[in-house]
Amino acid sequence: MFKPQLKIPATYMRGGTSKGVFFRLQDLPEAAQQPGQARDQLLLRVIGSPDPYAKQIDGMGGATSSTSKTVIVSKSTQPGHQVDYLFGQVSIDKAFVDWSGNCGNLSAAVGSFAIQSGLIDVTTLPANGLATVHIWQVNIQKTIVAHIPMRDGQVQEMGDFELDGVTFPAAEVQLEFVDPADDDCEGGGSMFPTGNLVDMLAVPDLGTFPATFINAGIPTIFVNAADIGYTGTELQDDINSDAAALARFEKIRAYGALQMGLINDLSEAQSRQHTPKIAFVAPAQSYTASSGKAVDSADVDLLVRALSMGKLHHAMMGTCAVAIGTAAAIPGTLVNLAAGGGARTAVRFGHPSGTLRVGAQAQLHDGSWTVTKAIMSRSARVLMEGWVRVPAETC
The missing domain is CATH 3.10.310.10 (Diaminopimelate Epimerase; Chain A, domain 1)
Structure with missing residues (x-):
């Protein structure tokens, strides 16, 4: 019945x-x-x-x-x-x-x-x-x-x-993410779980390249677009229609999660799809967004593309935007270097659908970086x- x-x-x-x-x-x-x-x-x-x-x-x-x-x-x-x-x-x-x-x-x-x-x-x-x-x-x-x-x-x-x-x-709707760094993160108890602003990430069959691992907003792995064969201007179909590319990104994500201490074995990445995120960054350049809107290099500080649940996101995840803003505010991270380096309190980045501005307040205390808040607007x-x-x- x-x-x-x-x-x-x-x-x-x-x-x-x-x-x-x-x-x-x-x-x-x-x-x-x-x-x-x-x-x-x-x-x-x-x-x-x-x-x-x-x-x-x-x-x-x-x-x-x-x-x-x-x-x-x-x-x-x-x-x-x-x-x-x-x-x-x-x-x-x-x-x-x-x-x-x-x-x-x-x-x-x-x-x-x-x-x-x-x-x-x-x-x-x-x-x-x-x-x-x-x-x-x-x-x-x-x-x-x-x-x-x-x-x-x-x-x-x-x-x-x-x-x-x-x-x-x-x-x-303005949002303030208060103290966004994960001080009790599984990966070691700090915003940068390895203690470094930049690490070398070794991925079998793909090579060894720089990466910034950060726990702010959401655990995120940042790599340079050029180091993995991309320009940073890619749109969804450029990545999501390529099964081999998606498999490569998932492999990088799994090895990054292991190095961050988020998982103990590579197999665990399969049941932890939401975190960490993986993103690739590039210096500012002009491109055409998915809507047909022209994004001029003068209107952005850098380009960022990020994957969520195994696919390139059509715009940018809000938590990943917090990670971007936080990393951009700290001199020496890959995100900061792609944006031109130096101290900054806000960054405007280009994503597949256009641009987004996010701010972060970072301070250096006794050799360690802290971020009091990250701010962005949504609706x-x-x-x-x-x-x-x-x-x-x-x-």
């Missing part, structure tokens, strides 16, 4: 250049309100994974790393914070949810969702102007401060802020709200 599907309150939102299904923790089935198999099975079914066709037709996912995402929000248990934010990156073709990192793009939608779903009392917020929401990012145990525009007591979603990689303008809006349905036997 077939049972009716479960109806679970949910909101489908865009945050930055990503989309995901947002839930209040209290609305999940009881078994899924705790970490574990029941929660993972539920989110996999919601998104439509695992899908051997890699289309996620029978779910809410969009068959890309940017659209195979879930978020769980609750009232915060942390002093000085209003909400707790947990992010789950859902694999498209495999049966697992990666909880190892944050999504910087969807971070832009968390404050808005919290206000509109009643997790924050609107009477405590300004009716007009900017509402400041302190978010505890559960995955990485860090604070994000979101500045949400308000109009007549409601979240203002429409505006004239344009974000490359997003078709339509919206209201600007967010509700796409659909109501209930998501899953088969009753899911959980």
Whole structure:
């Protein structure tokens, strides 16, 4: 006998250049309100994974790393914070949810969702102007401060802020990633897990080349585009249509993760797709973005291309942008050198969809670098709200 599907309150939102299904923790089935198999099975079914066709037709996912995402929000248990934010990156073709990192793009939608779903009392917020929401990012145990525009007591979603990689303008949401370096990282307890700004990364059959390993925003491996045969002007199809290239990037990522101390064996990289990210950098040069927009070399400090979940990202992951801004602020990293070197508090980089500016405040204390915050602007809006349905036997 077939049972009716479960109806679970949910909101489908865009945050930055990503989309995901947002839930209040209290609305999940009881078994899924705790970490574990029941929660993972539920989110996999919601998104439509695992899908051997890699289309996620029978779910809410969009068959890309940017659209195979879930978020769980609750009232915060942390002093000085209003909400707790947990992010789950859902694999498209495999049966697992990666909880190892944050999504910087969807971070832009968390404050808005919290206000509109009643997790924050609107009477405590300004009716007009900017509402400041302190978010505890559960995955990485860090604070994000979101500045949400308000109009007549409601979240203002429409505006004239344009974000490359997003078709339509919206209201600007400024995000502060407080103390973004992972001081308790698995790779050794510092922003630079090896203790070096630049290391030599040896990858069998591919060679040995410089790399910057950083734990800021999200664990990231930076390499020079020229060292691996690229220019830094590549668009998605240039990489994603080349199976051999994707395999090479995954191999570099796996060996980098091992050198960072994030995994103990190369085989573990297969079940840790969300982190670390791998990105390649190049000095500023002119190119044509995926939209047909001309990006002039004079308008950027450097070029960056990054891969997420095994594919070149169509724009830039928000967490990786934090890593870029942080690394750019520290003289001597590959990112800083590609941008021309020297001290800087902000950088504008070119990505496949256009450009993005991110700022970071870095200081050198007793021979060690610290970053107090990274700042960038995104936008967010509700796409659909109501209930998501899953088969009753899911959980």
